Amino acid sequence: MHRLWVIGRTCGELSKFWADIFMSDERPKALISMQALTSAQQSEASDWAQRLGMPLDVDSEYALQLGPEGLQLVELGPQAPGPVRVDFVEGAAAHRRLFGGGSGQMIAKAVGVQPGVRPRVLDATAGLGRDAFVLASLGCPMTLIERQPLIAALLEDGLARAAKSPEVAPIAAQMQLLKGNAIELMKNWQGEPPQVIYLDPMFPHRDKSALVKKEMRLFRPFVGDDLDAPTLLQAALALATHRVVVKRPRKAPIIEGAKPGYALEGKSSRYDIYPKKKLA
Ligand SMILES: C[S@@+](CC[C@H](N)C(=O)[O-])C[C@H]1O[C@@H](n2cnc3c(N)ncnc32)[C@H](O)[C@@H]1O
Numbered sequence: 202m203h204r205l206w207v208i209g210r211t212c213g214e215l216s217k218f219w220a221d222i223f224m225s226d227e228r229p230k231a232l233i234s235m236q237a238l239t240s241a242q243q244s245e246a247s248d249w250a251q252r253l254g255m256p257l258d259v260d261s262e263y264a265l266q267l268g269p270e271g272l273q274l275v276e277l278g279p280q281a282p283g284p285v286r287v288d289f290v291e292g293a294a295a296h297r298r299l300f301g302g303g304s305g306q307m308i309a310k311a312v313g314v315q316p317g318v319r320p321r322v323l324d325a326t327a328g329l330g331r332d333a334f335v336l337a338s339l340g341c342p343m344t345l346i347e348r349q350p351l352i353a354a355l356l357e358d359g360l361a362r363a364a365k366s367p368e369v370a371p372i373a374a375q376m377q378l379l380k381g382n383a384i385e386l387m388k389n390w391q392g393e394p395p396q397v398i399y400l401d402p403m404f405p406h407r408d409k410s411a412l413v414k415k416e417m418r419l420f421r422p423f424v425g426d427d428l429d430a431p432t433l434l435q436a437a438l439a440l441a442t443h444r445v446v447v448k449r450p451r452k453a454p455i456i457e458g459a460k461p462g463y464a465l466e467g468k469s470s471r472y473d474i475y476p477k478k479k480l481a
Pocket residue numbers: 325326327328329330331332333346347348349352381382383384401402403404424427433
């Protein structure tokens with residue numbers, strides 16, 4: 202078949218043809234591809250690939266895999282850490298929901314949770330939805346925005362699985378996910394504005410726990426340092442009716458721009474609070 206193809210080709214086409222054959226091992230890999238882990242999930246995986254504009258089953262450095270436990274992002278290769286998925290039902294999220302200190306947690310105080318007060322919160326930097334889940338499990342109606350399509354996909358899948366768990370479904374029902382850039386979405390907000398806007402943009406030196414290190418390693422190629430955080434803060438201050446809360450690593454500088462009214466400091470994080478109106 203090769204011989205037939207060779208007849209009548211130009212020099213340039215021929216050298217590319219042979220280069221493709223002999224150098225196929227050296228061709229750069231795709232950054233990421235979609236994979237189904239079971240044959241029953243092939244068609245759903247192909248739908249995800251199409252939605253995310255991602256190749257299906259090609260040689261790649263990372264894979265978005267659809268398996269029996271849902272959607273997961275994994276680095277491929279011998280030294281790679283394990284996969285990351287959004288799991289609101291078991292593991293760390295379940296532990297924190299059951300034993301995490303409830304409304305006494307610093308994040309709850311930061312957004313203004315008090316007896317009889319459960320503010321409507323917009324988490325404009327949703328990430329894997331951990332902070333939003335904590336607030337939703339305390340009874341705050343949450344809107345989440347995530348702009349990185351890969352992370353938004355993991356979150357969407359985690360929320361869909363949570364909705365099937367009798368224990369966690371009522372919490373997932375309090376979490377509405379919007380995909381896109383929060384700066385634009387906040388500037389063009391329709392309907393009732395959120396009382397509190399919560400921001401946790403990426404910061405280069407975050408806490409060094411093993412889990413965070415693994416996630417940082419995985420997400421680095423896909424998410425930058427959120428250098429537009431000052432514009433995000435400005436848009437949040439213009440929209441929130443009661444307060445804006447910014448989570449930072451404890452020693453990090455404030456986001457450039459308006460100064461917070463006060464801060465709550467924890468072991469590794471700090472919450473900068475920009476009050477507008479008393480929550481009651
Ligand atoms: C540090 S992570 C947030 C982690 C999150 N608080 C959690 O508990 O999982 C920051 C996330 O914000 C997202 N992000 C940053 N700026 C954004 C913007 N303007 N609009 C939407 N998402 C944004 C990034 O893509 C990233 O996923």
